[in-house]
Amino acid sequence: MKDEPPPSSPVIEMLRRAGAVESRHRALRLVMRSLVWIALAVPLLMVADILFHFSDGVRLAGSLGVAVALVLVLAAAAVIAFFARPPLLRVARLLESRDPSLGSKLVNLLQLDADARSAQGSELTRELAGQAVQQAARSVDSSGFPVLARDPQRFRYLGRAMVLPVLLGLVTLFGGADARREWLRFLDPHGDHPPLSFTRIEIEKPEAGTSVLYGESLLVIAKTRGHIPKELFLTARPEGGGEPFTVAMIPRGEGIFVAPLEKIHQPLEVTAHTRGESSRSQRRRIDLILTPQIGPAVVTIAPPAYTGQPAREVPFRFTALQALEGTAITFRLGSNRPLGEGKISLLTAPDQSTDFPLLPAPEGAADSATASLTATASGRLSYHLVDIAGHAATETPTSTLTVTRDQPPSITVTAPERDAFVVEKMRLPLVIDATDDYGLRSVRLHVGIDGKFGEPVVAEFDKPDVRRHRVEHQLDLAAMGANADSEITVFAEAVDTRPEPQMTRTGSRRMGVITEEQYNEYLRQRADVAMIAGKYENLLARLQEKVEAQREIEKTLKELQEKQAKDPDDKELEEGLAKAFQQQDDLNHELEALAEEMSDFGREDPVYDFEKELQEQLREQAGKLRESAKRNREETGKALESGPPPSEPPTKEQLDAMAQAAQEQRERLEGERQEAEQNVQEPLQDLAQLHELMKDFNLFKQLEEQQRELAEQSKAYEEKQELTPDDRLAMREMGAKQRELGRKLDDLARKLEQDAAAAKEEFPQAAESAQQLADAIGQAGMPGMAREAAQDMLEGRADGAHPRAQQLHEEMEKLFAENGQPGLEGVQQGMDQALRLERGMNPGNSFRQMMQSLNFRPGPGGGSGKGASGMMASGSAPGDTDVIGGESLMDGPMSQAMAGRGDQGGAGMSGAPTARIDAADSGKPDELSSRRTTTPGSSSLLMEYENIADAYFRRLTTEK
Template sequence: MKDEPLPSSSVLDMLRRAGAVEARHRALRLVLRSLVWIALAVPLLMVADILFHFSDGVRLAGSLGIAVAIALVLAVAAVIACFARPPLLRIARLLESRDPALGSKLVNLLQLDANARSAEGSPLTRELAGQAVAQAASSVDTAAFPVLARDPQRFRYLRRALIVPVLLMAITLFGGSDAQREWLRFLDPHGDHPPLSFTRLEIEKPAAGTSILYGESVVVMARARGHIPKELFLTARPDGEGAPFTVAMIPRGDGTFIAPLEKIHQPLEITAHTRGESSRSQRRRIDLILTPQIGPAMVTIAPPAYTGQPARELPFRFTGLQALEGTAITFRLSSNRPLGEGKVTLLTAPDKSADFPLLPAPEGPEESASASLTATASGRLSYFLVDIAGHAATEAPTSTLTVTRDLPPAITITTPERDAFVVENLKLPLVIDATDDYGLRSVRLHVGIDGKFGEPVVAEFDKPDVRRHRLEKNLDLAALGAKADSEITVFAEAVDTRPEPQMTRTGTRKMGVITEEQYNDFLRKRADVAMIAGKYESLLDRLQKKVEAQREIEEALKELQEKQAKDPADKELESGLAKAFQEQDDLNHELEALAEEMSDFGREDPVYDFEKELQEQLHEQSKTLRESAEKNRRESEKALEAGPPPPQSPTKEQLDGMAQAAQAQRERLEGERSAAEKGVQEPLQDLAQLHELMKDFNLFKQLEQQQRELAEQSKAYEEKKELTPDDRLAMREMGAKQRELGRKLDELGRKLKQDAEAAKEEFPQAAESAQQLADAMDQAGMPGMARDAAQDMLEGRADGAHPQAQKLLEEMEKLFAENGQPGLQGVQQGMDQALRLDRGMNPGDSFRQMMQSLNFRSPGGGPSGAGASGMMAAGQVPGEADVIGGESLLDGPLSRAMAGRGDQGGDGMPGSPTARIDAADSGKPDELSSRRTATPGSSSLLMEYENIADAYFRRLTTEK
């Protein structure tokens, strides 16, 4: 069953209303009581200010404190009035206390109402309580509750609260200007309101609103009234930036004081005051009249920071300027006035301009103004000077600006120079050269293996003026996982230090990985023993230089011995011995370094098998060199211990010991040099002689292949009854080649005889085979047969050209079959015998390896064909990629001797076939280009017969 509303609800509502009335009166009472104390604090602050002359901050704090106190009291009162409600029991007792007729009815009614609403009592108990509440409520006059809740003392509090404000108002009204000034000191703490004092000060001169010219002086006069102080001071505060300054004023005896202010450069606000500022005058302002004039000017040119170039300052006469794009240009114009915001205008087009503020620097001087701009476009500059008051200068000078541009960086892959083949397991050197006109920011090297790129190698530069950089990187192919048939892709990028960076990228450099054997095959085709010998000759040459250096030390010690014999107290003996000892120690270190190089000399898989024997001998000699250097070091130190230490003159025993040690070292080194010459240099010389002869057989085979090609091509025209103009042109081109081949056959015959004569002592069998081939070529008349075939081709006789060319081919095949193979077997037997019996060396597969060479030399000297001379770890042939490996082919004395041997009458043997390195067998027809490059030799030959050939061509191509 739903509970019905109790009859006491109206009584409770009226009690609540009475509670709200009581809260509002309580808040009013709080406000009225607090205002009395707040109002009393105001005169107390004023009195304290009169006594102590508070500063602006203290007065501001006092004013804010009073305002905060009032706001706080009002806020608390508002919270009490709006939200604070006393308990009903308290209100009931308050009303009963104010109306005796109520007795304790309200309290009893609240108790009965609580029992009627209690859930713990029985229903009967609550019903009886409710009836009692209703009966009690009917006997209470609830309308009087709000009236009873009002504070009966409210009007007394109001009267008490008005007393202090009324007194303050009366004092203000009748206190005059002093009272009003005191109010202003608190209401406007930072205003110009001097404190109350017995000394009243006033600035009489300059008058208010006075303006003076910039830089002019002024005399300030102040007058004191009331108590006349003994001293007076003047404080001037410049407008804007600048520290205030104080000067003592000069008394004049009539209550006035003066103070001169010299060269005023800023508007000032001046105040006269006593020491401690217990008395002061009102402030007086001195304004300035400004009319700026343009004085000397300077320009600072600061290239962009990325260039690393220092800024430079120059006098500026408003003439033309030239600067790099991005250069910061600062113009500094001086004036006789402190300057304000002017401008520099850059006109880059008739309808396009930009303004740059012309302002004085914060740190001064204020008489000069600066304008900064960044050079981005050329144009005309105009200068507008304005002073701090906004007055413009009477003139506006102009000048021109020309802007130059920063070029992109340049970068190239220096090593390798072009696409190449590289030997597996090699540490491939990469060299990247980058340059920029103003500075590099970074250089990046990208390396890819079979199209997969890792993180680039980056070189970044902290300094902005790095204009050149070489990035060197050794690629460990084995560590990178590059194997035979892998492809290495390399390219590099350079970024300059320009704010909007410019990047330049190299082309892609590709390198195919080949095996060690493929690399050796390449070298064998392009090189020969004379070229391979260069690295050994260089090593032995350095050993010979060490012998000569040891001999010089020995001679220097002998000279010291002679001086010591003449004058034991010679002062030069000690320094000479010290120098000789130092030189000997340095030489021993050099010998140890050379021994280290000899111990690791050569590759594990050299070009020729016989090199392994040479390398083993060098390894053995390296041990002897180390032992010799160590023995000399011990003997030299022992010799020095035989006499007194420096700085005393060395004794005869010391010099003799040092000289003997040097002589013994020199003899050991000479022995090692002789052993190296006999064991290394002499075999190389003999093998180089033999190799020249072996290459002659190779050259004959190459010429045979060329003749076969000419014979096959000439057959195409044999059965033609009438040749077209194009046919005659083709025959003419073949005739020139046939004539050139005849010349090369003639030269080869002479070279065979020459090489046979040079090799007959060491390799008689090989020399005999070469001589037989040369005699057979002469007996067959091969050069003449080639000339006859060439003549038929040049004259367009197709029916005779092919038979002649075919006949020459058959003779060459016959001679090679008769003299080539048996001859080569004799060459191999002679080489094996010479190496095994005479040198004690194992030739291994050296013969086959040497037979691969295509580095032909003509009798007149100089390399010909596909060979290469002077290579350093790389082969280079026009139109082909380099091959990079671990071999150094030096153009040493033996190679130069071979190239210069002969009658000096030949002009080279150009036109030899170039061997490709991308296949195992270079002799296959599809690996030889049908197009031959004309060389100086063939060109001179064609030019010699050009008139005759032209006459034949005109006769054959002219219609009858």
């Protein structure tokens, strides 16, 4: 049996413990040394990332590599520290090297211990070795072996190992966001941590948390700092795996770049970066709002087929709609989202609503829905939009629908404007205007004479959308067999295109037929010579325009002559001559047209007999105008025939001949204008002056008749002892009229003096008669007597009012004691003498005709009397009845001059800018007309004509 080895001595045990300490320190040394290289690898990786901008994978690999290295080092250190034990001999030598006082005791002790344990030695040897071990152990203090086994360089290794981590910590601490971002790039490789770069990019808009509507566009704004790049790109990555896309951003200066993102349909993550993504911004998320929005809307309105109107499509802003009954209405609403099933509701009553489906068209866009309805009832429309996912729009717009009805047509007799008298043998134009809101089917004109109607004049329309139509029809009175005292009745009918037709009929327009002489009698009361002269003045004014046009042509040719003298080859000469020739030719045509008008000027039976002489003068002037135009045409034609070829400038001879012809034409026209002025205008001016005098006498006669009426009416109150309130009111009313009459007498006296002074040179006898009448008014003190009588009336002194009024009437009546009217014989003699001896004109019945005028203009005192239709007139003017016969009464310089001088108001013509009593116009607005369209009363036209005849025609017609 073998002997067991002796137990280990305490020294051996302490050596073992010292070996364990040495292993732990060796592991710590490994960690400290490795930590230096691992810590160095971190900044190296960061610097490399800054330089090369590693991808996420590379950074992840780098981070994992550092972590793995650290783990491996720590694992190796743990194995060394806890499992690896150095040999005791190595520990002994380590301890002996660190403590020289031990010498070689520990090595020897271990040798002896080995011998004592060796199985080859003898028992004595093992025993002696064991004793030697124990003896040596007693001589060695082994308690300090674990401390002595500690690495004396451990703090140095620790200091070296901590340098780089501390530096990294300081750099991180004081390096700001950039340093922290670089740590984050490795600690969170897949996070949103842009690499460090000299170009720093930041997305300013949209801000974080921004949401946009589905399908909306967005402007991305990026701002750069540091090194400003020349170009910048925006990369958008759709959520859900869509294909990312990149667009170039647009520079806006100062480091600002913008890029629009159109029609966003998915949440996006956008990044701004340089080419190659060496510099980029943080990613910015853009979310979507999926609630559908109501976008552009259009409405298609298709009126019923019978209207003939095409369907029209218009933008719809959810405002009021108006449509004809039966119109098909189609709404098309757009949205930012693909749409599902919505509806349009029509509320026609509080408890009555109709829904119409609002659906996308199968072949149309998914973001557009349509709904159709037929307009049958008015109501309120509401629009409910739903997208394909079932999301309802937040807004529900509304609008009103107003259904209109097809109105009956409108039709009127435009010309003549109202009931009228028309001269026999006229060709009377009738104008019928019909309108309808959706279309006319037919218009019929009915014409009857003395109650007998023939076939109507019918206008029918094939087109369904004829909304306006004018029927112009001429009535040939002679061909119809109409004569004086006949009555013509006209009315018209219009039918529209509605399936259930509607008809409208005008009232009857009645026209009584009168003779030419009756028409002239009517005009003589309404007009005067100054107004009749207007048409002659207009004709002469147009002749003067032709003179001025000829002067301009002459001036143009003289300028061409001067230009030709400076530069015979001037290319503008040919163009200028051609233009002047064309102007001259046009003027010659205008002269011939004017001559034609002069030849046929006026009516065969004019208002005044002296007009026949004036018309003869105009016919002579017309012949001279024709001859002048013909002569000029021949002379200019010869000048052009002798000229150069058309491609060359005109010669001096050609221009001289043209200029000479133009000058001679101008001289002839000026002579003809002067001759026309002497033969036509001057007689008219003289007669107009004389006519003012004659109207003064007429006005005095009217005032005398009015004074007689006042005297007669005031007598009713003369014998009353006490006046009732109504009596006093009547007296005050008469007093106002009496005072007005006194003012008119005063104005008339002054006007007589003015008119006498104006006519003194041409008509001395007439002027003397007018002055005598003015003197008689003043000498008798008639205005004063009128004022005294007016004062008595106003103050209710009936016993004094009548005598004074009667006295004034007697004074006025004295002047008519002989020959009916004072001074008129001298006026007639002066007129006849002036026309026969000085003008060589036959006056005929002109004096009697002129004496019929009741056209009294306001006088210098602002009188308000209106002749036959004025205050206290004995008759009444035809207020709403025209007399149509072809005569034009126009304001001209002569009439305006007479109106400026004025006398005392007129028979419906005073104050009017212009009046026309002529053939019925064709319905076109006439700037020379002061007539208004009114509908005559239903009273018999013949009875109205009888009243007019009593007042104006002196019973030219007889009662039926």
